[in-house]
Amino acid sequence: MLPVAWAPCYAHPLPQNHRFPMLKYELLPAQLLREGIITEADLFAPAPAAAADILRVHTADYYYRLTTGQLTRQEERATGFPWSSQLIMREVTILEGTLEAARRALQTGVALNIAGGTHHAFADRGEGFCLLNDQAAGAAYLLAQPELGIQKVLIVDLDVHQGNGTARIFEQEPRVFTFSMHGARNYPGRKEHSDLDLPLPDGTTDTEYLRLLAATLPRLLDEVQPDFVFYQAGVDVLATDKLGYLSLTREGCRQRDQLVLRLCHQHRLPVVVCMGGGYSPRLADILDAHVNTFRTAAEIW
Template identity: 60%
Template sequence: MLKIAWSPEYAHPLPENHRFPMLKYELLPEQLLYEGTVTQENFFQPSPLSEEQIVRVHAPEYWRRLRGLELTPSEIRKTGFPLSQELVDREIMIMGGTVECAAYALEFGVAMNIAGGTHHAFTDRGEGFCLLNDNALAAQYLLDQGKAQKILIIDLDVHQGNGTAEIFADEPRVFTFSMHGGNNYPLHKEKSDLDVPLPDGIGDAAYLQLLQDHLPTLMNSVKPDFVFFQSGVDVLSSDKLGKLALTHAGCKERDRMVLELCYKNNVPLVASMGGGYSTRIADIVEAHANTFRLAQQIFF
């Protein structure tokens, strides 16, 4: 069964000027239920991640100041969100969702978080709408529990997974792969184990060929026993921040390539949604919904 982490808190609470990007967390589950892709049985409400697990990845002093709402104004500006207790509570619930998804993926082959993909969170700071790094926390959980020995993080958000790259820079058991806009945020890129910077305006054919050039090779060379997939849909041509030119069909084919590769190689996968900033909320929801539709079709 496809298990999906979701809570009403994912879409709450943010000031009105931050509401639009968060609408997808309300609308995406509704769309999946309405069309019959999933039922209520597929969803689970995650528990907040424990402090003990958070500080396995994040610096204890950073977590203490974040938890105590003691970040400096400059640090808060870099995250993009006004800091509040509700925001921190939301974040640690999303983190718990991805960790619990990892356990479900070991059982069912795949699991998905309606939120997550917070790849701009570093060991000791947050950036770009990310306070804590869910894929890093879940990967560390698997390593600590002996449930995985080699993890591949496939980050196909339009922005480089800079925080994830920094966190695992000296961890040979985690291979970080980021295919992202070369001229996009962040200005300063970290060094992933493999970075593929993309030119502005790249379309479906060239993008998918590059991905095909790398994915099977990575599966054969890294030999992962677990994959985390950051499936941001800000690669769409309609995205206000993306600078790329993928169609919905191209974005869907991207997801198919990742999901089928893991299914055929019997490698458990967790997908987190990542970014999406198209002008029409329907474009964001439709692109994300395709990831869930494909997971159902391929794995079940």
């Protein structure tokens, strides 16, 4: 059983220039089913998240203005999306998908969200195609349920962009350790301070990337002693990505996922995986890299 969050509302109306990056949310579940990596029984459709679960990490003012369409034009431009009620339904459903994935991962060891990893969303604003921070909400949700026994959460963010919103949300929260390994020159221009940041030079290849990750993550697991892991598995680290400056191959990206997920499995740590970014010009490159993440999880669990 490989629990996977997905809902048709991801395919909401968007202007033409926004549609291409969103196509993966429609095509990825079909490809996973076609290859037999998951079955229909593995898919679950989340409902919209409750306001209380969102307000653990977002301010009431921002949530109200976001859901009622009262963002300023400057705020809307910062998100990269034109506001619509369908967009907000998509965002709150993605967030609930990560929360439900967290509940299921406690039972199965791993669960994945077809979307999610919206790490540029701050408590009081959205940025960079991120309106609500789903992994932050997931971590806060687990910590708010004492009966679950989760006392420390590790967020492993391997998207090419720094998880700036996540870092800021948890900068004063010792129960959440934020680790971001990203392109030094990539968006955002102004970085926040994660508990551990590893900025990488342009052109970093598989060999150096995997060496650094292998030298860092096992030590973090020993030092942080987390009870739960959220993994942001963006595939914008690929050399083909038009918004990233790193030079990983699809095989290197697969080995990255394998390293993270095997360590979680070996340490018996439940993990939620979210897909994050991916902006290669060929949609096949994006889909293949994401499919590898699911295939790797299925092989390990």
